Amino acid sequence: MTWIPEAASNLASKVDGVLLVITLISIFFFVLITVVLIYFAVKYRRKSEDEETPYITGSEPLEIIWTVIPSILLILLFVYAFVVYKDMRTPPKDAVDITVTGKQWLWTFEYYNGKKTLNELYVQQNRPVRMVMKADDVLHSFFVPAFRVKQDLIPGRYTQLWFTPTKIGTFDLFCAEYCGTGHSAMLGKVVVLSPEAYDIWQNGVATDGGAVASLPPAELGEKVYKEKGCNACHSVDGSVVIGPSFKGLYGKEGKLEDGSSYTADENYIRKSILEPQEEMVEGFQPVMPSFKGILGDDEITAIIAYIKTLK
């Protein structure tokens, strides 16, 4: 394990420069204070009760030295960190806009061509991206450690951040502002593709299309369950997190909020995914977002197949 995640954006190495300089200065002062402290504590350790000590009450030159030197260093550090911050807050004109919406406990991304993805952000290597961010319910925070960027999403207004991904790969996306029960499950991925792969992805062909197509439905369902964020609210072990557990769900009967009864068959599950607030099961909060336009028909079919295996 390295001490800091791989620097995968244009901003990352600049931020690391700031971190490194502060770390070095901190280590210098820490070592200085500790060494002097321990040296004094050992050297002047009391040997007899009637030891004589000198009457020293202070030293003006010393006070000036240890006020002025740290002040100068601190001001330099401030300026350095500010210069990098200014870069981080100034998106280039040619940046591509992507809209991010945070909602308990999902990330939705909308691209300029109308494409939408859930919990997975697709960006192109070496192409600056400006994220236009909003929240639907409470505060969230968009945090990609490998890019060294973070910005809160606030209901009722837009915030922004930008970066240029420099390395191809998949990177962690965390929600960094506490947002309730599912906060630690509000995880996503940033997928950085090469320009060629990004073109293919943009035109609607899944990048791992071959692999997905060859999966049996239940396995594909499990994959969707994990990648599209179902797991933030629905357990597979029978415990209730936010929504009903998937375990034993298929074929289950019960009462809805309006008193009528339901049977969790294929059609009920499908409707619950696409119009979750329509037929609410008693005792649950209407918090689930609609997955219309996010999950395709075959993915919904796969999830149902997966739920059937959870007895």
Next chain:
Amino acid sequence: MANHAVAANVYVPFLEKKGLLSWLLTTDHKRIGILYLVSISLFFLVAGAIALLMRFELLTPASDFVSPHTYNVLFTLHGSMMVFFFIVPGLAASFGNFLIPLMIGAPDVAFPKLNLGSYWIYLLGTVIVAIALLQPADTGWTFYTPYSATTDADVILITLGVFVLGFSSILTGMNFIVTIHKMRAPGMTWHRLPLFIWASYATAILQLLATPVVGITLLLLIAERSLGVGFFDPAKGGDPVLFQNFFWFYSHPAVYIMIIPAMGVISEIIPVFSKKPIFGYKAIAYSSLGIAFISFLVWAHHMFTAGISEVAATIFSFLTFLVAIPTAIKVFNWVATLYKGSIELHSAMLYALGFIFLFTIGGLTGVFLGALAADIHLHDTYFVVAHMHYVMIGGTVMGFFGAIHFWYPKWFGKMFNESVAKLSWFLIFVGFNVTFFPQFFLGIQGMPRRYATYPEEFESLMALSTYGSWLLGLGVLIMTVNLIKGLFSGEKAPQNPYGSLSLEWQIPSPPPLENFEEIPHVTDWTYGYGKKKEVDA
């Protein structure tokens, strides 16, 4: 102040009277200090135990000991109890009450009945919060809107409790300011005051001026939830970031309400066990006021990623750097006091030296978070958790434990077992570092705070942190048992076991009811240790 006890010249220790009412209705500052000391210590132990439960859950990445919701409730409880019940009243209310009149040569604080009233208000606040906890909140101790405006938990009652607690803080601060201005013994000029008094004075100003703001904020939050007026909730036309501005306008100065008294304690302990005058008295005294002043102007450094303007962020970052300067000055002066001293490593001194070591780490890592570009990466990660605990435990709690071990003989007239005290210090010191140092690395790696579950890549450091918490817990347990045991079976304490020159050590242990047989006449400062040469520095 009536001086009626002087009539009989018999020594009656203030602990003489027994019975519950003699405690609950006392106006004696020393007893009120004990009431606070016992209350805050209990809350510290309970909130500490909750922290151990959280760390236990975090031993593995999955959520296997408690559910995510329960985990969120636990960190809310831990944070709010530690902040509002323990560390804000903390040293100021307990040792401030006990020491301020003794150190300045006064029979009591300026308004003894109000002082008791403050304690009762404190107790009322804690009871309200305790009732609210029947339906525990999961908002975190910061009550950020709009989550806190929408969650099911009884946020209204909890914030009402915290609101009430605030009044206790305000009244205590006012009482101390008047006491320090008006009740100093003849000859106790401002520049002869012990540094703990300077620190208490700076703290009291903060309590008086900053606390009303959090009161107003919490009141607005209550109005929003119960009356539906939109202040902070965007669904009602409010602004969630406004809440953060209000909240930190109080809660950042509050950080200094917590730490400045501990700095005062360190300035008392080090000269006594070095037999040296404090180095740079005026620099330390005025830096307390400097920190208090600047602390009002840095609140938005908690909000660099929260959508405030770039200009605001830049100004607040600069002001934040300014706080580092008076803080550094204090550390340098403490270390310089040791020079050519005759140093006794008493348990209280070990806590003081531990304070310098840990607080230096806490302070330096604060520079990371004040620096704009670095904070963007580190904000809301474990780096912040580690930094804050290095300041709050490494600073305030070390100062608190140091104060207990230092003034214990004076306050209770008994001695504790010194070897056990040293052992528990060692466990606490090592346990603390094993718990929190790895969290700096977790934060730099990107591990967000307030996560009930976490990605597997963080597991080894998280587990190490949990093992450290067991060591820390064991150390606190041994220390507590040792201190309680001393009360019952400890040796009788002499009047002045360490040869201190401060006024409180010149009267019997425990102090008599009215403190001083007659009000002392002060002719020199408190730190006249060591042999004066012909030419003074």
